[in-house]
Amino acid sequence: MSAPQPAVTLTALSGVPAIQPGDDIAALLGDALDATGLEPRDGDVLVVTHKIISKAENRYRDLAQVTPSPQARRLAAATGKNAALVEIILSESREVVRSRRELIISEHLSGMVMANAGVDQSNVPGGGERVLLLPENADASSAALRAALAQRYGVDMGVVVSDSVGRAWRNGVVGLALGAAGIPALQDLRGRRDREGRELKVTQVGFADEIASAAELLMGEADEGRPAVLVRGLQWRDPPVTAAALIRERYQDLFR
Amino acid sequence: MSAPQPAVTLTALSGVPAIQPGDDIAALLGDALDATGLEPRDGDVLVVTHKIISKAENRYRDLAQVTPSPQARRLAAATGKNAALVEIILSESREVVRSRRELIISEHLSGMVMANAGVDQSNVPGGGERVLLLPENADASSAALRAALAQRYGVDMGVVVSDSVGRAWRNGVVGLALGAAGIPALQDLRGRRDREGRELKVTQVGFADEIASAAELLMGEADEGRPAVLVRGLQWRDPPVTAAALIRERYQDLFR
Numbered sequence: 001m002s003a004p005q006p007a008v009t010l011t012a013l014s015g016v017p018a019i020q021p022g023d024d025i026a027a028l029l030g031d032a033l034d035a036t037g038l039e040p041r042d043g044d045v046l047v048v049t050h051k052i053i054s055k056a057e058n059r060y061r062d063l064a065q066v067t068p069s070p071q072a073r074r075l076a077a078a079t080g081k082n083a084a085l086v087e088i089i090l091s092e093s094r095e096v097v098r099s100r101r102e103l104i105i106s107e108h109l110s111g112m113v114m115a116n117a118g119v120d121q122s123n124v125p126g127g128g129e130r131v132l133l134l135p136e137n138a139d140a141s142s143a144a145l146r147a148a149l150a151q152r153y154g155v156d157m158g159v160v161v162s163d164s165v166g167r168a169w170r171n172g173v174v175g176l177a178l179g180a181a182g183i184p185a186l187q188d189l190r191g192r193r194d195r196e197g198r199e200l201k202v203t204q205v206g207f208a209d210e211i212a213s214a215a216e217l218l219m220g221e222a223d224e225g226r227p228a229v230l231v232r233g234l235q236w237r238d239p240p241v242t243a244a245a246l247i248r249e250r251y252q253d254l255f256r
Numbered sequence: 257m258s259a260p261q262p263a264v265t266l267t268a269l270s271g272v273p274a275i276q277p278g279d280d281i282a283a284l285l286g287d288a289l290d291a292t293g294l295e296p297r298d299g300d301v302l303v304v305t306h307k308i309i310s311k312a313e314n315r316y317r318d319l320a321q322v323t324p325s326p327q328a329r330r331l332a333a334a335t336g337k338n339a340a341l342v343e344i345i346l347s348e349s350r351e352v353v354r355s356r357r358e359l360i361i362s363e364h365l366s367g368m369v370m371a372n373a374g375v376d377q378s379n380v381p382g383g384g385e386r387v388l389l390l391p392e393n394a395d396a397s398s399a400a401l402r403a404a405l406a407q408r409y410g411v412d413m414g415v416v417v418s419d420s421v422g423r424a425w426r427n428g429v430v431g432l433a434l435g436a437a438g439i440p441a442l443q444d445l446r447g448r449r450d451r452e453g454r455e456l457k458v459t460q461v462g463f464a465d466e467i468a469s470a471a472e473l474l475m476g477e478a479d480e481g482r483p484a485v486l487v488r489g490l491q492w493r494d495p496p497v498t499a500a501a502l503i504r505e506r507y508q509d510l511f512r
Contacts, residue, residue, distance in 0.1 A: 006474055006482065010264040010489075098510045105510070113425040164461070168424040168511040169369040169504050172442045172462030174469065176426070186428045205420070206428030207473075213430065214470035217463075217490060218262055226262065233266075234473060248425050254354045254361070255424040255511045 008233040011036060012218040012226040019227075021058035026148030029228055038230055045158035045231040046149065047215035050134055050178050051120065052227045053141045053161055059133040061088050061119075079104055085119065085131065092117035092133055097256045108134065111247040112178070113256070114165050135161065138179025139242040146181040158182035158234075160243075162212035162219075168255060175216030177208035177243040184238035185209075186245040207236065208243055264489040267292060268474040268482040275483075277314030282404030285484055294486055301414035301487040302405065303471035306390055306434050307376065308483045309397045309417055315389040317344050317375075335360055341375065341387065348373035348389055353512045364390065367503040368434070369512070370421050391417065394435025395498040402437040414438035414490075416499075418468035418475075424511060431472030433464035433499040440494035441465075442501040463492065464499055 013032040019025065029048065033040060068076065068083035072090055076083035079099050086104070090096070093106035097113055108117045118134040135141045142159040149157050161179035166172075177185055185208035215229035269288040275281065285304065289296060324332065324339035328346055332339035335355055342360070346352070349362035353369055364373045374390040391397045398415040405413050417435035422428075433441055441464035471485035 006268040006270065008266040008470075008473055010266075010470075012262040014262065100510070167462070167504075169509060170432070170462055170465065170502050171504050172460040172465065172502060174462045174465050204428040205472075206423070206426060206430045209426065209428065209430050210469040210473050213466040214264075214266075214473060216461075217264055217466050217470060246426050246428060248423075248427050253425060254356070 006233070006235075008214075008231065010214055010218055011038060011230045011232070013228040013230065014226055016052065016225075016227050019052040019055040021055065021060070023056045025052060025056045026145050026152070029145070030149065030152050032228065033230065036230070038232075040149065040153045040155050040157055040230075041232070042156045043158075043232075043234065044155070045160060045183060045211055045234055046145070047160045047162050047175075047212060047229045047231060048145065049219060049227045050118075050138060050161050050163045051132060053135045053138070053145075053179075054120075054132050057135055057141070059135065060130050061133060063088070063129050063131065075099060075104065085121075088131060088133070089117045089119050092119060110134070110138070110178070111244070111250075112165075114163075118163060118178075134163070134178060139181065139244055140179070142179035142181035142243070156182065158240075160185075160208050160211050160215070162215060164216060175209070175212035175214070175219075177206075177212045177246060180208040180241075180243040182240050183208060183211070183234075184236055184241045185243045186241050187236060187238050206246055209246060262489070262491075264470075264487065266470055266474055267294060267486045267488070269484040269486065270482055272308065272481075272483050275308045275311040277311065277316070279312045281308060281312045282401050282408070285401070286405065286408050288484065289486065292486070294488075296405065296409045296411050296413055296486075297488070298412045299414075299488075299490065300411070301416060301439060301467060301490055302401070303416045303418050303431075303468060303485045303487060304401065305475060305483045306374075306394060306417050306419045307388065309391045309394070309401075309435075310376075310388050313391055313397070315391065316386050317389060319344070319385050319387065331355060331360065341377075344387060344389070345373045345375050348375060363512075366390070366394070366434070367500070367506075368421075370419075374419060374434075390419070390434060395437065395500055396435070398435035398437035398499070412438065414496075416441075416464050416467050416471070418471060420472060431465070431468035431470070431475075433462075433468045433502060436464040436497075436499040438496050439464060439467070439490075440492055440497050441499045442497050443492060443494050462502055465502060 015032040063084040066084040068087040072087035076086040098105040138161040146159040164173040187205040271288040319340040322340040324343040328343035332342040354361045394417040402415040420429040443461040443463045
């Protein structure tokens with residue numbers, strides 16, 4: 001019990017109201033943070049679900065106002081999905097990677113491979129007629145939020161914008177980072193050595209993805225309504241890199 | 257500041273000695289746990305890197321004692337890897353999924369798709385001549401560790417055996433669960449509703465994978481030597497399921 005144990009604490013912010021287009025996310029998250037009694041410190045990382053960013057950025061689309069292209073109609077027929085929804089998915093995608101009944105996996109405009117290009121029908125007020133797109137640029141949204149928090153608190157916090165995403169060979173979604181600011185989203189261990197002095201074979205760690213997964217443990221998928229989690233106690237040595245670094249370059253992709 | 261905020265705490269156990277074949281992992285982890293001053297409680301989850309399980313189970317293989325098959329020699333030539341190492345990787349695999357220079361992705365005997373069938377050359381005493389395989393049955397190892405901890409402390413703890421694994425479309429490894437006991441490794445949210453009362457589209461969460469990723473934030477890949485992390489404050493409603501449930505069935509796999 002001599003030296004303190006390395007520890008990380010995750011605290012959910014539960015007082016965040018339902019977000020409306022145009023809302024000042026940084027102000028609302030700051031108020032929720034203050035209500036927890038936690039005083040932000042250098043090195044804290046605030047994880048925010050992309051949904052509230054998308055809502056503040058008014059990334060809603062109304063299915064009734066979409067005219068499906070012939071391509072969208074064909075894919076809708078093949079997958080059993082709504083043709084207007086498929087049109088929106090295609091407009092958010094660079095290409096369709098796989099599709100089958102009830103499933104479209106595509107490369108989102110950001111380069112991320114995921115189901116439905118991240119277009120979301122859950123937790124969207126108005127039910128089935130409106131859907132919610134991913135933030136236009138989640139790294140930029142992260143940087144803006146980080147700057148606003150730095151101004152409010154005078155501390156150097158990191159920000160991660162998260163989503164729940166499926167995997168190629170595993171059941172269940174896990175938290176991943178769509179955006180990041182102020183942290184090395186991808187950590188590079190090249191040149192470091194293990195306990196035996198051997199150079200490490202594993203050279204890169206998806207740091208921001210692991211942070212997002214940790215935060216998702218508290219956020220919940222259903223009706224919990226905890227859109228933000230403060231992570232305290234993380235340590236890193238690398239300089240900040242955005243979440244774009246987590247996306248594997250197309251030419252290195254063996255699986256499409 | 258009325259009700260306490262939902263919070264999760266991760267504490268690294270730093271006093272775990274270097275593990276030898278035949279060691280009583282549960283006793284050594286229990287001693288390290290006691291040294292932290294944390295008293296285990298019902299609902300705590302202990303995350304343990306697979307490496308110390310493999311070492312205790314003497315899952316070492318000596319490259320010098322392996323005679324590579326013709327198939328292993330061909331794959332070694334194509335990938336530039338050591339032929340004896342490739343022989344061991346093949347003996348741990350059901351099939352090779354992809355290979356290229358310096359890279360073999362295969363389906364491990366457990367069904368998990370990963371690089372090198374999880375065969376590990378880092379942190380192995382003796383350097384390049386010996387390698388370390390995954391635990392023979394990580395779910396069984398998890399259950400045994402859980403039972404021993406329950407006997408020692410009289411509490412109902414969960415256990416996750418973790419590894420750092422790469423992904424199809426993302427750079428960097430993240431923590432995943434090779435084994436789990438006492439927790440719903442895969443959580444099923446079917447039938448639950450979001451805040452708007454709509455049934456959730458996302459139906460399953462890789463709970464044990466998210467726990468493993470959270471713990472990896474403290475374990476580190478390099479010389480930190482923190483092979484176990486206690487996770488406190490998690491909540492779940494589903495009955496326990498092993499980590500085998502996280503592996504997507506072959507017939508549902510769109511990516512090989």
